[in-house]
Amino acid sequence: MIHDLNLMVAGPQGSGINFTSDTFAKVMAREGYHVFTNAELFSTIKGEHSYFRVRVCKDMIRSYSERIDILIPLDAKSVMLHAKELSKDGSIIFEDSLEDPRHADIPYKEILQTVATKFGKALSELNVMKNTVALAGATKMIGLDKEKLKKVISENFASKPTIASMNNAIVDEVYSEFSPTRTFDLEPTTYKKRMFINSTHAVGMGKVEAGMKFQSYYPITPASDESNYLERVMERYDFVVEQTEDEIAAINMAVAAANTGLRSATSTSGPGFSLMVEALSYAGMTETPVVIFYYQRAGPATGMPTRHEQGDLKFALSAGHGEFPRVIIAPGDHKEAFYDTIEAFNIAEEYQLPVIVLLDKAMAMSNYTVDPFDLSKIRINRGKLVLSETNGYLRYKFEEDGVSPRSVPGIKGGLITIAGDEHDEDGHIFTEDADNRVKMMDKRMHKMESVLKAVNADTKVKFYGKPTNKKVIVSWGSSKGPILDVLDKLGEYSLLQIRMMEPFPVEEVMKFLKGKTIIAIEQNYTGQLADLLKEKTGLEVSSRIVKFNGRPFAFEEMVEVLSKSKLEKREVLTYA
Amino acid sequence: MIHDLNLMVAGPQGSGINFTSDTFAKVMAREGYHVFTNAELFSTIKGEHSYFRVRVCKDMIRSYSERIDILIPLDAKSVMLHAKELSKDGSIIFEDSLEDPRHADIPYKEILQTVATKFGKALSELNVMKNTVALAGATKMIGLDKEKLKKVISENFASKPTIASMNNAIVDEVYSEFSPTRTFDLEPTTYKKRMFINSTHAVGMGKVEAGMKFQSYYPITPASDESNYLERVMERYDFVVEQTEDEIAAINMAVAAANTGLRSATSTSGPGFSLMVEALSYAGMTETPVVIFYYQRAGPATGMPTRHEQGDLKFALSAGHGEFPRVIIAPGDHKEAFYDTIEAFNIAEEYQLPVIVLLDKAMAMSNYTVDPFDLSKIRINRGKLVLSETNGYLRYKFEEDGVSPRSVPGIKGGLITIAGDEHDEDGHIFTEDADNRVKMMDKRMHKMESVLKAVNADTKVKFYGKPTNKKVIVSWGSSKGPILDVLDKLGEYSLLQIRMMEPFPVEEVMKFLKGKTIIAIEQNYTGQLADLLKEKTGLEVSSRIVKFNGRPFAFEEMVEVLSKSKLEKREVLTYA
Amino acid sequence: MLSTVNPPAKPQSYKTNVEIDWCPGCGDFGILNALVLALQELKIPNENVVLTGGIGCSSKIPHYVNVNTLHTLHGRSLAQAQAVKIANPRLEVISASGDGDGLGIGSAHFVAAGRRNVDMTYIVFDNGVYGLTKGQASPTLPYGEMPKSIETENLKFPVNPLFLGLASGFTFVARSYSYNIKHLKETLVKAMKHRGLALVDVMQPCVTYNNINTKEFYDPRLYDIEKEGWNPVANNESEYKQKIPQAVVKSLEWGDRIPMGVFMDYQTETYDQKLQKLVPAYGKKNYVMEPIESSGKPLNDVTELMDSFC
Amino acid sequence: MLSTVNPPAKPQSYKTNVEIDWCPGCGDFGILNALVLALQELKIPNENVVLTGGIGCSSKIPHYVNVNTLHTLHGRSLAQAQAVKIANPRLEVISASGDGDGLGIGSAHFVAAGRRNVDMTYIVFDNGVYGLTKGQASPTLPYGEMPKSIETENLKFPVNPLFLGLASGFTFVARSYSYNIKHLKETLVKAMKHRGLALVDVMQPCVTYNNINTKEFYDPRLYDIEKEGWNPVANNESEYKQKIPQAVVKSLEWGDRIPMGVFMDYQTETYDQKLQKLVPAYGKKNYVMEPIESSGKPLNDVTELMDSFC
């Protein structure tokens, strides 16, 4: 009986790795298992070596494992590269014969020939279906009912019934012709309905639920998956997704649509965000409720576009010239990504400022199982939006709480004047008066305190583990998953996940960290959260555990480093 | 006998305020006085109310004073706005008669009529020369030899001799017709040759001396004054100044010209810098020696384009996605601006990284007297530049010190491959190998330590005042001037001017600040240097003295706040 | 232009009380006056008009017109204006830019705007210089010229806004003149009535910095192409393709005679019509007024979406 | 093009050993091959050639050509290339961009480049999609089309690179085809020989994402305008002005017959010639090789400048 099973599909990009691993994952998720996947691909379209990992377990898992139980290499290069990572009791499913005793000898050619004949096709036409052979081989080794696999295949090819039938015929053949010498006896589980998604889906659904009506974007890895997902559902939920000429247009359009009265957002990654910072500053100055979804990837410059990193925290914190209020929220998993998306729109509209939701490639490209979201508790708050006739209207009126009523074009008596120059209450820019300047700066900057007061504790930080533990890890974003997986194993650590980066929740953080030995774990070079922590609280971390080779944390390296008797000031993790 | 004299010229923009105050300043500088000016103008072309201050003293002065001794209002509005600021022993020079006893009654009309007749002109044609009447009135009150004024006027109108003669005839008339009731007896001084310049000139001369061959820019206040100055001298010193279509092109062109082998730079202000950050990240990734001159102005967004602020420190520190090395130097006066400019090019080429020279509007638009630069000690270091035939060349070769030899196009055997994606030693991008990534990140980031080791102490910090003082002010940029002026008066304070912001000179800073009561003085809202200090050293300032109304520090408000028996945690200065 | 205003409301004055800070004699005044007259003629309720500007002397015009205004960033007037119209197609949207703003830093948006054909009007204040930053060369300054504000002669060939507008796909392309308020007003009215993206390039002397392209320069040169028989209307795609090269020929004229008037007026699918292909309810519902919550509870329900992932 | 190479050196191979990662069958291969052949024909020493790329599948071409290469940022290939040539006019400079890179995010540089007329060659890899980000619509994708990689049909009208090139002031404008290596090579040779800014728009099928603009689509449609009698050479400004509208007419053809060849070839002042008006020594001295110091001491002396402020 094994607790978790790790499958890897490896091969040239474009050879169906994605299809194979996803189908497997989906089948296992339907069984009620928790499934976690990790995709490592090149920034090219076809041909370069890539690999996907699928980890399956009856308990919740949030990181990939270095251990491979079943390896499905789609070419000889992948055998060479990955066979050494395969556990000694593991199994390789490969079409050609191998010297390796772990080779699961499935009669590929015969199976395909049988099915080809049955459907009156040439053998070569079935080449693309080799992956199905491997897939069925794997599920058979796990002892899965073949009908379950066939059901998912049928759904995948819903629009191409013949293809579905052929693939399913292959499944039947594999199940009848292949008698595995090794099998994998996974601890059983009971069925629970779960979604198999990544954060681009979670954010997308969050945007729909939040009532977003306008999203502008410019294609970029890994952010555009989210926009492309939204394009698929915009017809059904009535909103506009606009692909722009560049990221400058993307954010300017989102800002303008927000000032026209729609909930608006844009999504991007590092290079694109760099082009957006002038307009971010503008959104701060003009008190525009716009939400920016920032999917970090390995930088600097074009960097490694399909690889992971949390390297842009400090940049997001101070991007844009001049000083203006902004809110930054960093969800740590897909579930948080969904709820935080809605919260981000609420904060943006209540306080009339730009909100950045900071995500990363690991969240964008790692699919895993998530319980369906609880929609009953969701609330929408549009703040002081004025949608009916008014008079004596001033867009930037000084109010007790610093937030002015917000009219939009089309409202009788509510003409707006939005200005990126310093302005008076009416939005006009010709004062340059020193006192007005001070009042307007105070008005805008004061919002940070208001946000800090209003936002609930859970949105700011989350604490995991025993409160009495002496050692507390601080971390953020997708690093949370691998850390939690290890906490379950190593009881002496707790984790403080910082979720709101700006305004920084000093009070909540101090509550959990004062007097503790603090370890920062982040996926960047310098340890940006550790710096921020010191700037905001004066607290010094005793060790910075960092990783910056473009790959997310592996379960094993996390166990390894945290099991050390003494942590160095800087620990660099390098599993790949 | 007065120690310093303060003159103000006020009026609608475009009415010659600039000419009047500059001429006066130049005449006094020629006398051997130290002269300091401050310009407050609107972000418009003509008509809006503006004012220039000129302060004159035999000792060095570095700030403006609220006290006005001579007021030259060019319209009635200026009388109304500024007469109240005039000291009770002061004098107003205005064409129309005033109730104010301080009015210096110069017979404008008669004087102009006399000169008009002499030159056979209509009186109306001399309207534009009213400022000369006021100017001569002022110099007469100071007891200045009229020939000295006439000499400067002749130089100003060198290409228009008739205009010069007419203006000088006016001077003669004023000196003969006007007998001031009040005079200003300024402490005498001895002549010393000094330049009357602002930082755009200092930087411009620094660039010429440094051998810069390519500057790209897009017009923006106040940075473009520097480029426009360079355009005036490029013919003589052989280099190219290129006005681009936007700031994105400006920095990309500077980067490309640098990689082609020229010392290259670009100059901008906040909104423009925001558009440059993607390419800044690229310069870090590609190890390109490019220098960016960043003239801060009041933000956010378009903000107050002609007003002062030091609001972009944190932005400059972390601008650009991903992590890469950069150097940031912040000169505190025009002299430092000159030498730092040359140093910036040296550092950029020695370490092959982007260098940001952080300036501000107060430096860009405040002309004052500066001793001629000492050119004898200037050194040029181009680092590992390869300009002759080579072989086995690799642009990003791993070397002990992390700096690879740098070839450029045109060198036999020295083909370069520059890449903004992560790359191998040869600049090719197809590895995405995890180990190579780690090595390349280390290579680049390691430069920060090297710079910190190599740069001399004076470039990092400067300390002023008694080392034994318990109270130390930390500050940066143009705030230094007003603070030094006050230190001379209040002996209990010392000043630590932080000049290198990145890499941060922790050691040098600790040396001067450990155990002291620290006061941060900055011209921004939040106290950005204080934050940086805390992040880097853990040191907490006891008070943040800030100003963010768009005007530089006045001498008096600085004295006032530092004379307080107890400073609050936050002190906001608001003189305008 | 706004299809129907129902019920027609009586507009308030279209001028604000804000003090105007352009230099005396600046061509910008004429554009302001003509725009106000055009709005008066069309009688669109003030609250249904949105005017955007970039950054520059010209781009301050929003503050002087009593409608909804967005004073945006340098070069971004057109990008923001299009989004306003996409967000709420019931609004009448006008965008103003300087020649630097629109044809230099903003030209990527200019080219892309032609691809959308959003139903709005874009006015370029064409003065050959960067007024607000003290008179540097703008993209339309002719080659070799050196207005008094510039250190060195202009080494760049000029952008021709009309030619570029035609090439980019603007469906209405016109030139007018800030000192001919009647022609300018009429041109603006036509531009606003046009369904689709309209470009109005306005010769606008900058009296402070550009001492070459002055009133004295333009007055004797400008002539009205429509008066000389040009019919800009293209009734279908083939007429459009046939008229484009002719319009290009006219746009290239510069010298003793400078043409003004409407060069092209072609009606084809606008962006709102096109969006309906993807989102059938688009434009039928008013997204701005459409509630997204009821007592704080979201009106959208993603259950279906969640199920698709199970 | 590089005026004279003296002494003419024998170039090494123009191909690198780097493994090419385009999809099998991609049109990009043809462009690479044609470019290498063109360089071979012109025999410019490798070290005197600079090739820049933006970001995209196409923009990876620098890694495959054995010359100096700058793999820049998305949309900035042309901006950087111009600066290389300005910095060192002795170099032969070629810039590559995808259609998204060059005509979308980079189009402000495209328009501005026409104003300078830097002597260099700009190759646009025109495949109708954003290849590297998985096939979204690029600015040249025809209206209403929906290649298999796209969620929704394309609502934008396409940019016409030739028309836009003519309007922006490119002095050499051509179209070729990646599967017609002979024509493409000859076109590239002409472009490089042209003194001034040359645009070569290459029809480049993306076999992975664009199942509409394929080899099967282009093969029967493309015809050579020069073979049908078009003479693109304009010998002076008036010929240029006269030929522009004719070239525009040709550029508008699209459908059963798609024209390729050189549409415009006009020689006028290049940017290096123009720069000499302001900086007489420009181009005479080689700034890159010119020393700026001697034993560490600066060779420039600003004493004169300092004096001017005293």
Ligand SMILES: Cc1ncc(C[n+]2csc(CCOP(=O)(O)OP(=O)(O)O)c2C)c(N)n1
């Ligand atoms: C990103 C950015 N760069 C530069 C500027 C500075 N700037 C302000 S106005 C202007 C040019 C204005 O010229 P134009 O658009 O022709 O308008 P005009 O003033 O001539 O009406 C510039 C460059 C800015 N505000 N923002």
Ligand SMILES: Cc1ncc(C[n+]2csc(CCOP(=O)(O)OP(=O)(O)O)c2C)c(N)n1
């Ligand atoms: C600023 C920025 N935005 C977005 C991207 C993502 N990106 C990479 S390639 C590409 C488009 C490539 O399309 P194209 O230029 O047509 O080249 P192709 O791949 O089709 O050859 C995009 C949008 C990026 N690298 N940088």
Ligand code: SF4
């Ligand atoms: S500078 Fe020129 S464009 Fe600007 S307001 Fe003055 S005259 Fe008009």
Ligand code: SF4
């Ligand atoms: S995705 Fe298209 S353009 Fe890119 S390499 Fe593949 S075929 Fe070529």
Ligand SMILES: [Mg+2]
């Ligand atoms: Mg202009």
Ligand SMILES: [Mg+2]
């Ligand atoms: Mg493309």
